[in-house]
Amino acid sequence: MSLELKNVEKKVGIDTHIYPTNLKFEKNTINVLLGSTLAGKTTLMQIMAGLDKPTSGEIWFNEKNVTGMKVQKRNCSMVYQQFINYPNYTVYENIASPLVITGVNSNEIKERVGKVAELLKLSAMLNKKPDELSGGQQQRTALARALVKDSDLILLDEPLANLDFKLREELREELPKLFEDRDCIVVYATTEPSDALMIGGNTATLLEGKVIQYGKTLEVYNKPENLISAKVFSDPPMNIAEVKKNGEICKLTDNTVQWKSSAKIKDGTYKIGIRPHNITTYKEGNNSVEIMGKVQISELSGSESLIHFTNGNLNWVSLSNGIQQKNVGDDAKLYMNIDEFLYFDQNNRLVKNG
Amino acid sequence: MNKTINQKAWLFVIPVFILVAFNAAIPLMTVVNYSFQETFGNNVFAWEGTRWFKQILQSERFHAALGRQITFTFIILLIQIPLGIGIALTMPKKGWGVPVCLILMSMPLLIPWNVVGAMWNIFALPDIGFLGHSLNGLGFDYNFTQQPGDAWFTTILMDVWHWTSLVVLLSYAGLNSIQPAYYQAAEIDGASRWATFRYIELPKMKKVLTLAILLRFMDSFMIYTEPFVLTGGGPGNTTAFLSIDLVKMALGQFDLGPAAAMSLIYFFIVLLVCWVFYNLMMKNEAQS
DSSP states (O other): OEEEEEEEEEEETTEEEEEEEEEEEETTOEEEEEOOTTSSHHHHHHHHHTSSOOSEEEEEETTEEOTTOOGGGSOEEEEOSSOOOOTTSOHHHHHHHHHHHHTOOHHHHHHHHHHHHHHTTOGGGTTSOGGGSOHHHHHHHHHHHHHHTTOSEEEEESTTTTSOHHHHHHHHHHHHHHTTTOSSEEEEEESOHHHHHHHOSEEEEEETTEEEEEEEHHHHHHSOSBHHHHHHTOSSOOEEEEEEEETTEEEETTSSOEEEOOOOOOSEEEEEEEOGGGEESSOOSSOEEEEEEEEEEEEEETTEEEEEEEETTEEEEEEEESOOOOOTTOEEEEEEEGGGOEEEOTTSBEEEEO | OOOOOOGGGHHHHHHHHHHHIIIIIHHHHHHHHHHTEEEOSTTOEEEOTTHHHHHHHHOHHHHHHHHHHHHHHHHHHHHHHHHHHHHHHHSOSSSTHHHHHHHHHHHHHHSOHHHHHHHHHHHHOTTTOHHHHHHHHTTOOOOTTTOHHHHHHHHHHHHHHHHHHHHHHHHHHHHHTSOHHHHHHHHHHTOOHHHHIIIIIHHHHHHHHHHHHHHHHHHHHTOOHHHHHHTTTOSTTTTOOHHHHHHIIIIISOOHHHHHHHHHHHHHHHHHHHHHHHHHHHHHHHHO
16 A cells, blocks of 8 residues: 655646655555645645645556545545534534445444544543534544544644644644554644654655655654755754864854864865754753853743844754743853754755764 | 722713613603503593503404414525525635625615615516516416415515525625535545535534524514515505504504504514524524
8 A cells, every 4th residue: 555646746826836746655654744834735635635636747546546536436534623523413423424424334333433432532422512522522533533434544634733732742642553553544744843753654844835855754853855854844943053164173154163073074164953952051962062142032831941042143042951041131151962963065955964 | 999980981871871762762662652542642542451452462454464474474584595595505605706796696685675666566567567577478467466476476576586695695604604624524524415515514504594594584574665665565455464564554544552552562573583583592502
């Protein structure tokens, strides 16, 4: 089983929503489409489902060309950001609806709905209407509807975006488990890099209708092919600075920060990308370099501290564990973990990680 | 905390009180006054108690008018609600067709009621009206000024023409508020067009349709101007709905007492039905 997009392109009027794209998803994989709003995630999913036709290019499923095949004829299901359920059906009827339409016999429906409901912790509310449920339960119902069908392709379009933080975390942990022993391809669209890391599997980074990089999630995260992919896969935004390498010495062009690097790359000018959590108020890793900055914003985000500061002409973002309060306007000393630096050449291609 | 006492605020409320008193309370009380007394003009009144109410409630004339009124309202609701939903379903959802349809749909609603009546009167005249003449030309024996069936047909057609738009506009607004994801989900499930309508569109339009039914009920139950101009309640009394009958009694025959009693009964019927509707609506609200 595989899903393959061959040179798929989507144009609406004079706007290109999806530039020619090649992607291949294998059997039993979870594939994350990671990109900001308007990156083309939803459009891609609708093309995969057959809800939308590509302007050009082909979609192959199981080595068969399914381009233009109607969505009803494909065995796929979809979960949306909004909680989509039939309003005057009970939870049970909602979950059963795809089976009823395809004419499964009632004993089997009962059994399958029961199983899925248990998996999604909905057993106690099978007789309620969607309006009587919390957002999380409504989305669980929608997920159950997608799972009960035994689809070959399950599309999840930002399914957690409308949930509050706690429910999000909870459901995000459960999601990968739900698909573990299923014979299907899962596609999961999200704007959150942390979602992709949590879910694992494969990730495709997207920007403005182009797939930037596709591969194993951790690989895409640790070795972004280029600066764009690295930026898409970083939240808070990645710090980018220019660096001059001369022999062993690397020096930021903008200020006096310098460090020794054993990197086997040619001398010259590079861009480095530093993820915010690699700049901390304490030393981390074996090799770190100090950077001084003027604090602009200092805020807490859960159990982490986000400190925005300026150094030279650049704005930097740092993310430290624990509560690290700094006063705005103060000078602060921070440490950058040089083993985690990403070096990009003048064409923004990755030349070295770490 | 200490509450600030400032009686000056009454000054803001007084104008509203005066206004409401003049346009609602005082006229209503006048009607109440008439309904319990007999008057011979010159401000001479004689107490009659509930006589007029009894008389009206027992009068065949009132029963007949009420019967006609209920039949009329029932028929137009039965036509306008499904027709309105049907038209709303076929209206385009985007593109240049949207403003065109919306403007076309709002046109009938913008025409003054007596003009609608006059228009349809001329339109339906059997000798010179386009509708009447054509129907007769096609071999139908059509004359709305003489045949009760034709009068009813014309009145209903006029009301459908005039007011279906309101149902269309409300349903269209209801339909447009349904997120496209619902339709996609139905498509993925393989639901038929009918199932999509029955299980997604109709439940999602429930609130707006309740409102449409309520508005159409009230308006049609109190209809006066259009049939008055079109048929004048005729031929005979066959299209004399409650308001027309009431005005005949009050101004034509100057039976102020019974007319006032009838007004109040009429008023209570409308109030009662609206109250029932309102409660049904609120019950649905509470459920969801």
